Amino acid sequence: MSIASRKEREKADMRARILSAAHDIFKENGYDGLNIRSIAERIEYSPATIYLYYKDKNEIFFALQYEAAAAKRDHLLPATTIEDPWERLIAFGRLYVDFGLKHPDWYDLLFLTRAPMEHIENQECWTLGMATHSFFVETVEACVAARYFKSTDSATIAYTLWCHAHGMVSLFVRERMRMYPAEVRGELAKKSFEMIVKMAESL
Amino acid sequence: MSIASRKEREKADMRARILSAAHDIFKENGYDGLNIRSIAERIEYSPATIYLYYKDKNEIFFALQYEAAAAKRDHLLPATTIEDPWERLIAFGRLYVDFGLKHPDWYDLLFLTRAPMEHIENQECWTLGMATHSFFVETVEACVAARYFKSTDSATIAYTLWCHAHGMVSLFVRERMRMYPAEVRGELAKKSFEMIVKMAESL
DNA sequence: TTGATTCACTAAACACTGTTCAGTAACTTT
DNA sequence: AAAGTTACTGAACAGTGTTTAGTGAATCAA
Structure with a gap:
């Protein structure tokens, strides 16, 4: 149970971090400057990782x-x-x-x-x-x-x-x-x- | 003079044909479906040709x-x-x-x-x-x-x-x-x- | 502990965009 | 006929969103 719940927490954390990065980029460069690669770069993960947490853009x-x-x-x-x-x-x-x-x-x-x-x-x-x-x-x-x-x-x-x-x-x-x-x-x-x-x- | 004016006419014609194609595509698929390649395809020229008649999109x-x-x-x-x-x-x-x-x-x-x-x-x-x-x-x-x-x-x-x-x-x-x-x-x-x-x- | 299984992650690619550039073949001028 | 100009294009570049095969680590079952 403990491991499962920890993983769940980690998943939620990652989603939050992605969103937070998206938020910041949006605030800085608007919706046009917001793209998957820029989010990935900011959270220091590969672009493909984003798709493990969000279905699509x-x-x-x-x-x-x-x-x-x-x-x-x-x-x-x-x-x-x-x-x-x-x-x-x-x-x-x-x-x-x-x-x-x-x-x-x-x-x-x-x-x-x-x-x-x-x-x-x-x-x-x-x-x-x-x-x-x-x-x-x-x-x-x-x-x-x-x-x-x-x-x-x-x-x-x-x-x-x-x-x-x-x-x-x-x-x-x-x-x-x-x-x-x-x-x-x-x-x-x-x-x-x-x-x-x-x-x-x-x- | 005749050749020059003919060329001018041809240039204007081409511009009109490009715009007409863009118009049709826009009407059919909206602004999202409108792209340089789709225009080029419709007028049966290469995408690069578009740029000889219009500076950019x-x-x-x-x-x-x-x-x-x-x-x-x-x-x-x-x-x-x-x-x-x-x-x-x-x-x-x-x-x-x-x-x-x-x-x-x-x-x-x-x-x-x-x-x-x-x-x-x-x-x-x-x-x-x-x-x-x-x-x-x-x-x-x-x-x-x-x-x-x-x-x-x-x-x-x-x-x-x-x-x-x-x-x-x-x-x-x-x-x-x-x-x-x-x-x-x-x-x-x-x-x-x-x-x-x-x-x-x-x- | 060990071997099998699952998980998190990524490099590389695909399919699209807009745009540029070197090269070519035809047209025009000399 | 030779030289110069023009119209055009294939192929590429850079930037999108998205997918896939694979890898190494974490987890589980024995």
Whole structure:
């Protein structure tokens, strides 16, 4: 038993070390600079060894996506303690955009990377992401319940607000705001956020 | 002179044939399936020949992006003839989203592909895309001039509406709407569009 | 303890990418 | 006809993800 459990521990350790190396490389060079050989080099093993612990690169991708989802959840945490649903919703949105602008790589990994989305529903990162998303939807529902909106279609309200926030971040992350000088982009995002809040107040 | 001009014509022809092959492959297999060798095979030349007509893959990418921008402009064309700025704005938005949902590959190429954005300002596709974007901004300005909004910050209004539309399309294109069953996604997009129109009316 | 078995690991390869370069054969000029 | 230019290609390089055969060490059974 002892040997078996030790081996199990060692296996888990190795997986963790691989992921940690992948994490570091990703943070340093982005997803493009992340490849099997660079991970192998960093942990001082041969590339083939990686495949004894992860089925393929996608599995590492999912694991990294989990880290990104966790980072996002942590970033949004301060909003969860706000009592008033409307204030909570605004704080949540502000933190969401803030997360995207501050950690474009993480955001990219979560929402923009073209990657093995086929069976993501079975992955832990999906569960974590869904929990965060549910919190957002529930906050909108709480606003509806508290009659902050005339509309009662909380699903559409949540989706609409999400689209706006995601649109802002992803235009920024994927560098599609080059028609605006770099200096004004932050200001524009801020103004647009305030505008969507105003717009939401009329819902 | 005759020979020189013939050669020039042949050069242009070859460039067109390469681009046409790239276009077809892109349409069939997406950007992932598009590679130099597949283009070479289709036009029945060696891969090295491609490089006599295009500096590198990026140049082909820009050329394709131009085609995507042209397809988008054509798709949006019906909106341009609408007199009333508010109606024109709504039609424009509807067609924009419609284009993205109908041609996710083109949309991806234009707004989501992580690609050589460094010097895009010097490319034709940028000019074309800017023209379309300017038309959108001008329509918002026309709405402001005609007092359709209380707010006069047309830049922020345009940006906010764009973010929402782009957010909708890109969540769809990059498959981040898996929490909603595939059947309801279209309906949700429609409802959200109507909602943002309602919200804009209150601006 | 010894011989058999399993395990962790790796070198080397394969099949793909984008890209370059030396060489060749045809076309054009003199 | 000789010289020069042009269009093209085979073969290679370097960089990806991934597989496979093999090796030496750890573990197990006797």
